[in-house]
Structure formats: C-alpha cells, structure tokens
Amino acid sequence: MKTDQKQLHMPTVIEAAAGIRDGRMTPLHVVEASLSSIKAHNSTLNAFGDVYADTALEQARTLTEESEAGLYRGPLHGIPFGIKDLFSTAGLRTTKGSLTGLDNVPVQDAPIIRRLKEAGAIILGKTATTEFGWTGASTSRVFGNGRNPWNPQLTSGGSSSGSAIAVAARMVPASLGSDGGGSVRIPGAFCGAFALKGSLGRIPTWPWSATEMLSHAGPITRTVRDSALLFDILSGPDPLDHQALPAPTESYLARCDQPLRALRIGYCPTLFETPVDPVIASAVEAAVQNMARALPVKVTTLTLDWQDPLSTFETLWVGGRGVAYGKALVNQMDLLDPGFADLIKRSAEYDLPGYLSAVQQRAAFANQVHALFDDFDLLLMPTLPILPFSADGVAPEGYVGQDGAVPWARWTPFTYPFNITGNPAASMPCGFSPSGLPIGLQVVGPRFADAEVLQFCAAFEALAPWDQHLPRLLTQ
Template identity: 70%
Template structure:
C-alpha cells in the first residue's frame, strides 16, 4: 500500500481509532511521511509539529484503549490554514511581515477542533493575508495542484486543499472571503462548503467580516458534514455567529434525497466557460436528472456582476486596515497586495456606503431566486488550473483592478456578498485529468439541503478513490 492510500477519511479514521483498530500515532506518522515525500514539490505545509502531534496521539491511543474518547475527532490529525490564530503556535498569515507572530489565544474554530479530539499536525499554506484566489506565496512557495505540479492549486486556502487532495492529512481547515475554499477545491478535487455567514464563528475581527467565512476542506461530503456538526454554533467572540443548527448535517447526508426545486445556470454575467468545464457540469446535471430523479430547470440569470461592490468592500476594507500597519513595509508584500494597499486610499466613505447599499440590493435579488428554488447549480469556476507562477489565466488578466483575481472567479465571490451557503464538489475531469468543480448554492441557513444533495451526488459519482499520481 502506498503512503497516500494509508491516509483514511475523517469518518473512517475516527471510527477505527474509537474501536482501537487504528493507532493515532501510526496515523500521524503516516501523515508526516506523506507530507515529507511530496511537500517540497507541492508547497502545502509550512510549520510541522511532529513531536507534539505524536505525543498527543500516543496519549489519545491510551485513552481510547480505556474507553475514554474526547469527541468525534479523537486522535485525527488536521492541517490548519496559517491564517487561524493558534495559541502558542506561530501564525504567519502568509506574510514576511508576520513571521514571528505567535497568538496568545486560539480562534473559536481551533478551540472546537481541539475539544473534539482533533490533533493539529501543522500549518498549511495561504496567500498573503488570504488576499488572492491564486496560490502565489513568498512564505510557502507557490501552491501546486497534485494533479499537475506545473499548475496552480488556487487559493487562498491553497495548502489545505493540496494537503487533502494529496493525502497528507484526512482533512484541513480553510477560510473563504471570495471563494478561498471553493477555488482550490475545484482545482485540487476536494469538497468544500462555504456556509451561511456566521455558521462557523470567526475571530479575530476582520475589515471584511461581511464576506469572511471559515470551514473545512475534505475528501468526502460526509467528512465535511461531521466537521460542520463539530464546528458550528455561536461564540461570544463573533457577533455575527448564528445559533446552533437544529439538526445534524451528517444526518442530512444519510437521509433520503428530499424533493427539491433545482435551478441550473450555465454561467453568470455572460462569462465564457471553458468548454471542458461546461461539458463536465452538463454531464453531472444530466446524471442527477437520470439517476437521482431530480427535476432541474435550466435558467438564465440577468444579475449584474457585483464585482465593483466586492472590490470596494474588499480593497477599502483590507487595504485601509492593513495599510495603517504595513505602509512602510510594502517592499516585503506580494506586489498585488501592495497595490491594493496603495490603491485603497482612493475610496471615500460615500463610496463605501454606496457599496454596502448595493450589496444589500444584490443580496435581495439573489434571495428572490430562492423563493422559487431550493438550490442553484453552476460551475465553480469558468477556467481550468493555469500556471502556478501566474496570478491569472490567459485572457483574464486585469492589471487595472485592485482585486484582479475576481476576473477569473466570477461565480464564487457573489455568494460571499450575499452570505449564501455554496459548495464545490468534484463532478468530472478534463482531458488532462484535471478536476472540475460543480457549485451547489442554497438559500441562507439551508446547509442541510446542500449537504443532502451533495451526498447523493457523491454516491452516484464517487471521487474519493481517485488519487493523484504522486
């Protein structure tokens, strides 16, 4: 058995550890071996906590043998996006300006992961302060999809998606302010759900808090649902946090497919979609109709592209907030992020308030769609992975924009603006064997419906057994 095939899913690992069929220390060692064998070429991980993780795993093995289980993640190792605050562990946030930053407190998502028995194995790569959908990084090296190491993994949760797809860890945590778990999941062939805003609490405060979400990246839909069961719920540190879900998301995956009103949109804003992506998404929708009996109505949406709304909220929020502390260190920053900081000063309060009002109007328009439909299907991205050393694919360069990556991610950031749950699930491959993602968007607070359909899609089109040729 290869090192890659040894790394189980979260659910499989959890059950085997609980039943003493799997030694957590053995699993941690397998993960470390997998990381060391491929990380140099893929750039998924930064700091590794080998000895600390092995010590924790040995203790959890002893606990499991006497029937003491801390929670549903007991003994399972995870990668943590290096944006999340981790008490006593360096959190670089992907920036040369923060290489020595060590938080004094865990973020809520980290605290909950630990309380459920999860082991932090290491920090996964992120772009600088999570600002871009590409995977370029001066701290970690440019992230590369395991399916073709010449090509980008997407970002900003680049390392987390790479680590899961390349079987370095059973799962990893990421964050999404404009597509940052869905973009790399589409390029790497993993599953990720950006939930309703506030479903998983975030902290510390962000200048783009109205866009920012936290959540896992996993190999399977059910793994994600289990983690959402563990990580969701209110926290005093996040004023936007939602009440605890009334039902288990994992149970939603196990339930029969509920009757659904599903809309399918081939594109948004008349953006040209790569023909291979269009064909794979079409095929997945046809399979859904034929094998699951889902009634899918193809529609055209005349929404106006909210890119200016997104750019104003993103650039003015992040640019001004970071500019106050980094204005004299721009030479250390990613050039694109430095341009964002320098350009943020052009926004005034009136423009920011106009963008906030336009955000509400666009959100109202999207919510009206979900008065007639339960779910919306569309491609996750219009493009296939491009060069890992580039920030955009050919034809999508926007050097005049402060958020140039939005040009090639037009299907993800709209649902950060609106706060709707939106998942990316693998639905096919290109001629070159590159993963293609289908995006499943739900009404606000309806993650259960997204999980329910995605679990049934996964059952008729399983992906987990596909392993990159590493």
C-alpha cells in the first residue's frame, strides 16, 4: 500500500489500534508519521536521543504484512512508542541520561518493555531524561535541554521530559515514563498531556532502585482512554518486582465507559499554603466548577492541615540516590550534572538514624492521607503551582529554595507527597494560560483506586476535551 502523505498524521493509541485492525492505516503508515514528525521537530525540542529508524521501519513492514493477512500479535500491533531512557532495553543503549552511561547496553528488558513488545508494539527510540531522573526540570547534558512544544524557550518539565514532549508534539502515539516525585505528572502538566502515576506497584519496575518506595512506571498519553488501555496491558505482578500488585480484577478501559457514580470530591486550591500562580488557580477553579455543574459529584473545598513532608522526601531521595549512585560514580563526578553531583555530595550529611526517621515519617504522613479518603472518594488540586520557566533552568528565577539538595521539589509541592504515600495520581489538562501554555489539574485517589481515577478523568475529558488543541509549531 502506497503511503498517502495526507495520512501522515499522528493517531492516538486507540485510533491506531482500530485503524490497523480495519485497514484504514498500517503499522508502516504510523511509523512513517512518527519518523516524519521526529525529523521535523526533534532538533528543536530534544525529545529523542537514539531513534531506531531502520529497525522500526523493518518491523513495521513485517507487522503490516501480518495485519494485512489478518494476523495480530496483540492489542498494540504495529504501534510505535517512545521509551524513557531510564528503562532497560535488551540490546539497546540505555544511558539513563548520563555521560557515564553512554556505552551501557542492557542484556534484559524491564518488565514494562517486555509487556509492550508482547502486545505488538514497536520501540521507535529512547526519549530524553534528566540524569538518572534526578530533577523535575528538563536539563540534560546527553540529550540537550528538553523544550516545551507550546513554547520552545520554556522547560517541558521532567524527569520524563522527552516522553512528554514526544506525545505533545505528535512524534509518537504514546510513550513510557517513570515517576519518583512527579516525573510523569510534571511534564504532563507543562506539555498538555495525560499522565497517571498508578498506585505503587501497579506497573512493575526493575532494575531495583534505591528509592523504590517512591518510584512508579507508567505511560504518558494524549487521552485518558489511551492510558487506561496501556494500564490494562502493563499492570500485574512480575517476579522481578517484589512490590508489584496483583493483577487488576477489571479492565481499566472498560471502566472508563461506565457511568460515573456519585462521588465525594475534596478540592484543595493549594497545599501547605503554597502560593499558586493566579492564572493556574483560575483555570483549575473553573474546571472544578464545571465538574460540579455537569458531573454527579459533591465538591467540598478543603484547607488541609497536613505538614509539608519535604524533609521526609528529601531524606529518602538524597539518601537513596546519593548513596547508591555516589558509590558507583565516585571516580566520574566531573562528568555529572552539577546539580546531581551536589546531591551526591550532600548525601554524606545523612546518617542511618535520620534515614530511618524519614521512613517512619513517611508512614505517618501516609496515614494522614489515607484517612482523608474515608470521607472523600477523590482529591483535586493543581498539578503544579507555577507555569513553565526557562528551558535552561532547574527552577523559576528567584524561586525560594534553589540552594537545597532537591531544588525542584520546592516548586513541585503537590506531586511528591503522593509518591511518599503511593496513591494513584493523574495530571490532566484543564485549560490554558493567556499565552497559550497548558495547565494541569491533579486527581488523586485512594490506594489501589486506579480505575476510579481513570473513570473520573475520562468523564471530565468527555466534558472538556483537550486533544483537539495543538502547539503552534505543529500548525505553522
């Protein structure tokens, strides 16, 4: 089948799956569309590092022949994905965003990669990440600083920077990311994509991480239903992850099509008295009012007396990553991002009693959060209190706390708390700033209520869809 250039648009995952099944498109069409978009925009946005164009085209031709013969390897047959360069990919370089890892080629796939392949997906390339995923900004010595498709002068957020850029810029139908303090939700919010951090252990992670009690794996997509389909495929236990949860007892995608039951919604305009940009506050407030009018929900505005668990998060993050990576990289410190090198140096200030105290504080904070869901079904708040800042920065200019060991945590006070607690938390677009930047609304559910979070987000998406909006650079 000859490729029609008019067909070289980027479908969503569900559109691609349906189109390949009914013959309206082929895996070759979708891969060609991805490579065309990468060629046009990657040099500006720095979404991808390694791109496997020849291999992907060869696989696409084979999968096209199979689909035309009525043979399908799985629900993702022939659909190309971007893979965050923290995930181990057998035979494919995994730099982890570090100059110290330029020659690192794993021999084994991570469970999430194996499941993606088994479902018929094509790995198109590795997407940019900050060094070892250490920061919520999008700076990178390996890939070049990630740039926001809505304004390339600004950050995309991180650490799953390239994965969010690739989805928002229509380079791939979807991508994989990871989240240890907000790393799918931060770039999701800044780039106008949907990103769910499932309950801790929902999607298995491997290799082992020194911050395993904070770290989640998951997709970044354009729509809620795409994410639900991928959670159906990627969830479930794996012997490589001792924290992995049992297999889901229902389809997340099917749940998105069920009528929404009456829900008790707690709405927090802010947490920890953090100032929120008025533009963000206004957009989130308008979205919540829209929900209250159109959905079967009772919204209660909350002012929570929780104490900011920043010191707990910082101890777990710095103590875990700093000690683990510091031992391995002691002779390569000059190759590291200065911020990450500083984190390693500061890890020497932490001791075992302090670390164990943070573990205890984590449990106490989690108890508070879990208790809230006795009275509420879901919790809503802005994903972030700020709009994107310079792509070359790690924090907004003049933002308090830039001299800390984890400077990015100072401007992400609404994301990392739910890594501490392990709750499912999604960021979905809810509006735009006057300058055209996306704004994210965060939806947090009780532990294990991933299906309810997805169902609610799908109901809001039907009420106020966002995928029809395109960054200006894609329309020029």
